[in-house]
Amino acid sequence: MRNTPVLVDPTGEVEPARREPLARPASLDGRTVALLDISKARGDIFLDRLHMRLDERGIEVKRYMKPTFARIAPVAVKQQIASEAALVVEGLAD
Amino acid sequence: MTKQFTLVVKRDCPTCTLLEPVYAELAASGLALDVWTQDDPAFPESVSGALDEELERSFRLGVEIVPTLIRREDGEETGRTWGWDRAEWERLTGLEGLGAGLPPFRPGCGAKNVEPGMPEALAARFGSAHLKSRRVPLAPLEDEVEAAYDRGWSDGLPVVPPTEARVLAMLDGTTRDPGEVLGLAPPNLQPCTVEKVAVNAVMAGCKPEYLPVVLAAVEAALDDAFCMHGVLATTYYIGPIVIVNGPVRRAVGMNAKGNVLGQGNRANATVGRALQLVVRNVGGGKPQGVDRAALGNPGKYTFCFPEDEEGSAWPPLSESRGAGKGASAVTLFAGYGVMGVVDQDSRTPEALVETFADVFRGLENRNRRNIDAVVVVSPEHDRVFRDGGWSREDLEAALRTALDEPGHETPKLREGGLLIVRAGGGAGMFSAILPGWAATGPVGSIPVTKEVGT
């Protein structure tokens, strides 16, 4: 009988630490919501409309943009959002 | 001072059996002697020895030839001889008149622990090179190739099972530390070590000598400019295309001639595949997962080819992109292919470049601008440019001029986005365009050139 074969794991052996999203606020009163556009074609049409609807509800909105959908957001954009807004809605794919 | 002698022999070696009288003389002299036999526990007959059944002792002693006689003083090795050389044996042991009646010299035989495949197998079991990767023990009757499929490690084709022995042999192909981190592999941003690249190179079917080329390709892919995460995640057709330059092409036997973009050459096929397997396994980038390609392309199994520098009047692509003169290098391009450029009539560069421009005009969509592309100029088209005295720069300039269209501010070809190489078989007036991604330049992928190390 042959030996039990042993292989070497070719994967990244991912074992991420679980992270929970931050707690949501009870209401949006007095909080600024960031809308992040990733520069994908026509995502702005969606976000413009969302912006309008949030305005109607009296919710403070600020707009941000990634320079390209192909890359993760630059640190400066992330820091600006973190310092100016409590919540962020990202218009993602596609 | 304590002197200790170790003798390693095997029955299957005529020199070992010839020396039976000498072994008896050593034992009779009273010196401290350990005898290890590699094959037959009943050998030698003149002294008692122990069987080195697993060959661990022979491996640890670094024996290559039997018989080998090693002298230690206070635990430190102070001399060793192999084969039979009476003068050497006498010098080492301090005994005189050893093996009277035997010829003064006989070469030894190859030791069992250095037979083909054994050094790697023994290194895996007993060696000091420690692989950090998790070990995956299979069930006794589990097929290794099927096991790799079952665990999601395959691109769809069979992989070579990455055993410890194969991975260690692969790591012999580089001087780099197995633990060295080349970067974070997207999309899961896992540290990509030399060892992980070696495991995937084994699975791709690489020889150890290809590993430095694979490492350079992985380094290029993990360079931020290449934007591998985006190249993987896009709905576009593209994948990484590896273009190889320099002496390493011929050293590892790559094919730059006929069917250069096709199947049939191990180095071409497996280097490109290894890079894709690294993205799949280390990075975790898989179709139906983060890889969102609508169609993909067959080059996502593997797409790697060398430039035919010997047949070209132009400097290598890598040199034109800043790599050292005469250095081996890989250039990574996010693209797909193969779009034909067919011209069997043009006898002048001016006429031929118009055919190239015509293909570019309609490429993908007439309105596409700012595109990147590799142009693979076949030898029969190269001949026309060469006879006309055109350099690579002349060809690029003529293409850009031909593609200028009134009313468009953005050029058809992105500045810096055109890579022109020469490759292919000697007959056939057919060149090729390998188009790039929709996101080119700083907002997408920029071609990256990396020199191949050791």
Place this chain on the structure above:
Amino acid sequence: MGVATTEFVEAWQAQSAALGYEPPMIFVPHPIQDRTDAEIQALADAAVEEIVGRLTA
């Protein structure tokens, strides 16, 4: 939180599992790129209630 189209549920699952983080997401009907402005605005209108709901506890 993120807004994506229904074609990207698998990508969200794969990336969330790998990174150990599941950001709130809502998925609107695919596609976006070739729709008229009015069609996209209707998608946003239909999503706004859920977006506001997901932003609050």
